[in-house]
Amino acid sequence: MLTLAAILLVPSAAFVAVLRQWRVCLASLAALFLLVTLIDGLAVGALTAACQLVVGATALGVLYLGGQQIFAETHEALVVHSRLPTWEYLFESVVAAVGAVGAWLFSRAHPLFGLPGPVTFAWAWLGLAGAFMVVLAGNIVEVGLGLVVFSTGLSLLVMAAAPTAWWPALMLVQLLPLALALMVSLAGIRLSHFGHGVGLELLLEKAPFVMARARPVRIRVRRGGRATQAARRTAD
Amino acid sequence: MPAVLVGLWLGLALLLVGLSATSESVVRWRWPAAVAIAAVLAAALLLTWSGHAEPLSRWRGELVFDQLSAMILPPLWTGMAAALIASLFMPTGRFEPAIAALSTASATAGILSASPLLMVGLMQAGALIILGGLLVHDEGLAGHPLLNIATSLKYVTLSVVSGACLLMALLLADFYSVNPDRAALTRIVSALFVVGFGLAVGAIPFYFHVPDIFDAAPTLATASLAGPLHCLAFVYLIRSAANGPWLLAGGRISDVLVVGALGGALVAALMAFGQRRLTRLLAFNALREAGWVAFGLASVTRAGWAGALTVLAVRCISQPLLLITAKLAKVRHGEIEVDKLGGLARLLPLTAFAWCAGAFACAGLPPTASFWGLAALYRAAGFSGGLAAAALLASVALAVWRLGYATYAMFWRPGPEPLDSTPEPVGLGALLAAVGFGLAFGGFIPRLLQAPVDQLLTGLPFLR
Numbered sequence: 001m002l003t004l005a006a007i008l009l010v011p012s013a014a015f016v017a018v019l020r021q022w023r024v025c026l027a028s029l030a031a032l033f034l035l036v037t038l039i040d041g042l043a044v045g046a047l048t049a050a051c052q053l054v055v056g057a058t059a060l061g062v063l064y065l066g067g068q069q070i071f072a073e074t075h076e077a078l079v080v081h082s083r084l085p086t087w088e089y090l091f092e093s094v095v096a097a098v099g100a101v102g103a104w105l106f107s108r109a110h111p112l113f114g115l116p117g118p119v120t121f122a123w124a125w126l127g128l129a130g131a132f133m134v135v136l137a138g139n140i141v142e143v144g145l146g147l148v149v150f151s152t153g154l155s156l157l158v159m160a161a162a163p164t165a166w167w168p169a170l171m172l173v174q175l176l177p178l179a180l181a182l183m184v185s186l187a188g189i190r191l192s193h194f195g196h197g198v199g200l201e202l203l204l205e206k207a208p209f210v211m212a213r214a215r216p217v218r219i220r221v222r223r224g225g226r227a228t229q230a231a232r233r234t235a236d
Numbered sequence: 237m238p239a240v241l242v243g244l245w246l247g248l249a250l251l252l253v254g255l256s257a258t259s260e261s262v263v264r265w266r267w268p269a270a271v272a273i274a275a276v277l278a279a280a281l282l283l284t285w286s287g288h289a290e291p292l293s294r295w296r297g298e299l300v301f302d303q304l305s306a307m308i309l310p311p312l313w314t315g316m317a318a319a320l321i322a323s324l325f326m327p328t329g330r331f332e333p334a335i336a337a338l339s340t341a342s343a344t345a346g347i348l349s350a351s352p353l354l355m356v357g358l359m360q361a362g363a364l365i366i367l368g369g370l371l372v373h374d375e376g377l378a379g380h381p382l383l384n385i386a387t388s389l390k391y392v393t394l395s396v397v398s399g400a401c402l403l404m405a406l407l408l409a410d411f412y413s414v415n416p417d418r419a420a421l422t423r424i425v426s427a428l429f430v431v432g433f434g435l436a437v438g439a440i441p442f443y444f445h446v447p448d449i450f451d452a453a454p455t456l457a458t459a460s461l462a463g464p465l466h467c468l469a470f471v472y473l474i475r476s477a478a479n480g481p482w483l484l485a486g487g488r489i490s491d492v493l494v495v496g497a498l499g500g501a502l503v504a505a506l507m508a509f510g511q512r513r514l515t516r517l518l519a520f521n522a523l524r525e526a527g528w529v530a531f532g533l534a535s536v537t538r539a540g541w542a543g544a545l546t547v548l549a550v551r552c553i554s555q556p557l558l559l560i561t562a563k564l565a566k567v568r569h570g571e572i573e574v575d576k577l578g579g580l581a582r583l584l585p586l587t588a589f590a591w592c593a594g595a596f597a598c599a600g601l602p603p604t605a606s607f608w609g610l611a612a613l614y615r616a617a618g619f620s621g622g623l624a625a626a627a628l629l630a631s632v633a634l635a636v637w638r639l640g641y642a643t644y645a646m647f648w649r650p651g652p653e654p655l656d657s658t659p660e661p662v663g664l665g666a667l668l669a670a671v672g673f674g675l676a677f678g679g680f681i682p683r684l685l686q687a688p689v690d691q692l693l694t695g696l697p698f699l700r
Contacts, residue, residue: 113411127400134393143389147396154400158353161407165353166297172357176399179364183392186371191385200389 005038006118006125013129014096016145017136018089022067025145030060032149036122036156043119048159051174059148059181066185067141070192092136099128113161123160126153139200140191144184151177237287238299238348241280241309245344248276249337252320256334266324269333277317281310291695293350295479300350303695304474307688308549309347312467315553316340318671319459322560325664327567329454335369336456343464347471352479355472356402359436362465363395366449369457380452387452391445394435401432402472409480422482426489429476430496436469437526440500447511450519455563458515462522462555470529470548474541477533481698484536493534494620498627501527505634512573514562517642521558521598524631525551528600531628532613538699540616542689546609547600549685553675554597554606561591561668565646568654574642578651586665588647593672595643599635605678605685619700 012035015028033056041049107120130150137143158165158173255261255269262269289306320333339362346358370388405428412421431442438446450458477484484490501524508520525547532544564587565580566572581588593604600610610632617625645651678684693699 113407140385140389143393147392150400151396154403157407158403162353162410166351169297169351169353169357172354172361173403176357176360179361180392180396183364183367183371183388186368187385187388187392190371190381194381 002039002042002116002118005035005042006122009035009122009125010096010100013126013149014093016149017096017129017133017142018092022071022141023064026060026064026067029063029145029148030056032126032152033057033060036126036152039119039122039156040159043116044159044163048163048170048174051171052155052159055174055178056152059178062178062181062185063144063148066144066181066188070141070185070188095132096129099132100125103128115160119156119160123153123157126150126156129153137200140184140188143200144181144188147180147184148177151180237283238301238305241283241301242299242341242345242348244276244280245313245337245341248272249334249341252334252337256330259330262324262328262330262333270321270324273317273320273337277313280313284310292475292478292692295350295352295475297351297354299345299348301348302350303688303692304471305347307545307685307692308467308471308552309344311549312343312347312464312552313340314671314674315463315556316459318553318667319456319463319556319560322664322667323456325661326560326564328456329372331369331372332454332456335365335454336460338365339457339460339464343468346468350475352406352472352476353403355468355475356399356406359402359465359468359472360395360399362460362468363391363398363436366453366457366461366465367392367395369460370449370453383448383452387445387448391449394442394445398432398435401428402436405429405432409476409483413480423489426483429483430493433469433473436472437466437530438523439497439526439530440503440523443500443504443523446523447516447519450515450522451513455559459556459559462559463552466522466526467548467552470533470544473530473533474545478696484534490534490536491620494531494624497527497531497534498617498624498631499527501525501531501631502627502634505631505638508634508638512575514565514572514574514577514642514646517574517638518558518562521635521639522551522555524635525555525598527631528610528613528628531624532609532616535616535620536698536700537616537619538693539612539619541693541696541699542686543609543612543614543616545689545692546612546685547606550597550604550606550609550675550678553671554594557590557668557671557675558594558598561587561594565591568656569652570655574645576652577646578649579647580651580654581647583654583657584647584660584665586660586662586669590665590668590672591647592643593676595639597675599639600632601636603679604676605682607679608682608686 009032012028012032016025016032019025019028037049037052037056040052103121103125106124107117111117111120126149130146130153133146133149134143137146155174155176159170251272252269255265284306287301289301289303291302292304293300293302316336320336323333342358342362342365346355349355349358367388370384370391405425408421408425408428412418412425434442449461504520504523504527508517508524511517511520529544529548532540532547564584565577568580568583569577571577597604597606600606614625614628617628
């Protein structure tokens with residue numbers, strides 16, 4: 001069961017990163033939270049799992065309300081990111097697959113803290129997936145989802161590796177994804193409220209000194225122009 | 237007793253959160269709020285000075301009142317309480333006092349905690365509180381909302397990375413303690429610790445977010461970063477090094493950290509010259525001071541730790557004081573660029589005195605207490621070689637030059653006519669001047685800080 005839950009984390013985290021409709025993204029995030037709850041319940045304890053369930057549900061609620069407000073303000077299509085070229089979906093899928101294989105190899109090679117392999121895989125995969133999402137993000141919603149996934153992996157690691165730590169400390173660590181969801185939703189609402197949309201491009205443009213070093217990675221796709229097509233026809 | 241101290245500050249924070257519910261209530265209730273802040277400060281100081289401080293605590297899962305917290309908390313509370321009271325009597329955002337009080341409560345709980353996980357968690361909480369300050373900052377959002385939001389995104393990402401590194405370092409250090417045969421872990425732990433800690437205090441080269449926060453965040457949120465949050469991060473470093481001396485024991489690790497910290501202090505002092513805005517200039521001064529403290533701790537010498545602890549205690553007061561006085565200058569001129577300020581000594585004589593005291597303390601000049609800290613750091617630099625001592629002295633000289641010029645430009649150089657030429661409010665000026673007086677002349681009683689530092693260092697046999 002633990003292994004199955006860890007394996008199912010791969011598509012659930014990947015869907016959060018790739019799917020376009022924000023409500024479907026949140027549904028995938030809900031599945032991710034449920035799987036982490038299951039892993040917590042099996043590997044750590046029922047109380048930790050219950051706390052994870054409550055934190056996950058609350059974070060989802062915050063993100064849902066935040067998303068609703070953001071997309072209502074911007075009057076834009078309800079998509080987290082615009083349609084990508086097919087090969088870029090393929091690229092993201094390859095990145096996800098490489099990340100998952102990397103996390104699996106890591107859990108085999110370095111079974112740290114005496115944790116079961118699936119738990120090591122789960123936290124490593126969530127950390128990698130969250131980091132990729134933040135690096136590849138093009139808007140605040142994507143950054144927020146990436147940070148929440150990353151911090152969920154971190155929380156899972158701490159709960160599994162140090163379950164006997166002082167309870168206020170554990171509680172604080174487990175509340176981190178919720179606080180991040182709240183803060184990023186607030187930032188998104190503020191930005192959309194000023195009529196700027198939620199894209200990071202505008203921040204890069206208007207606050208270049210601040211954002212210059214945090215520029216997200218954007219992959220430019222050169223479309224085949226008329227001249228190229230004419231040349232192809234000539235060659236044919 | 238530690239729980240009572242945390243409860244006092246948390247209660248004050250909740251009171252100020254309640255007051256910030258409407259924009260008028262902060263102004264209407266400022267006198268009762270100021271009395272409440274003064275009462276909490278007085279009660280906390282009385283409890284601290286009358287309580288018995290135990291030796292520097294080992295890691296365990298509870299709140300403790302030890303010599304380190306007994307030494308660091310009084311200046312931290314004094315600096316933040318002065319900033320809080322001053323902010324109630326000047327144009328300020330309605331959420332600012334609540335944010336500063338929450339940060340102080342969070343740092344108090346962290347400094348009184350012997351649980352490393354709780355300390356890291358509270359550092360994250362402190363960062364999120366400051367982030368809240370950036371996002372709900374009414375004045376800043378009206379002025380340049382995108383700058384605030386861009387800064388907040390950058391800060392939230394870097395603070396999560398910082399927390400992740402510190403948590404991984406902590407878990408790996410625990411893992412190493414039961415698997416001492418894995419010697420390679422020590423370097424990984426040290427590297428993770430340096431990155432996580434560097435991002436938490438914004439030490440160069442991990443400083444990307446600090447100048448932007450100083451520029452974009454409201455004054456008290458910035459003071460919360462430079463005061464309570466940085467102080468908590470340094471206390472975490474001190475407790476970690478005291479609990480696991482192997483973290484700094486490797487000669488190479490210590491050398492790398494010494495070079496990094498001193499180089500960072502020197503670079504920050506140089507970069508301060510390129511800043512036109514007073515807030516950014518203060519940011520690089522704060523980074524330089526952080527470099528000094530990190531150098532003292534990394535030197536693993538008694539002199540270095542004594543100097544670092546003294547500078548750390550003094551900066552808990554000097555940083556909020558400088559930020560508040562800079563805000564007053566900005567309010568008068570409607571500008572924050574150094575070259576557009578001037579002639580404020582005539583209008584704000586008491587504030588000018590407070591700024592000078594803060595600048596002297598920041599640069600480690602006599603008669604401030606930080607002079608003795610700097611002298612100890614110089615002795616520690618002597619252990620590391622002539623180059624280290626020269627780098628330290630160069631950073632001092634650059635800081636004196638830059639802060640001296642900024643002081644002259646703000647207060648004595650004839651400048652443009654201020655937008656607001658009303659006389660200085662006596663109460664506010666007297667409060668800042670009193671804090672400045674204590675800061676400036678604290679150095680005449682070197683035993684004031686030296687005695688608790690000596691007491692603390694006797695329990696650390698690994699220091700050279």
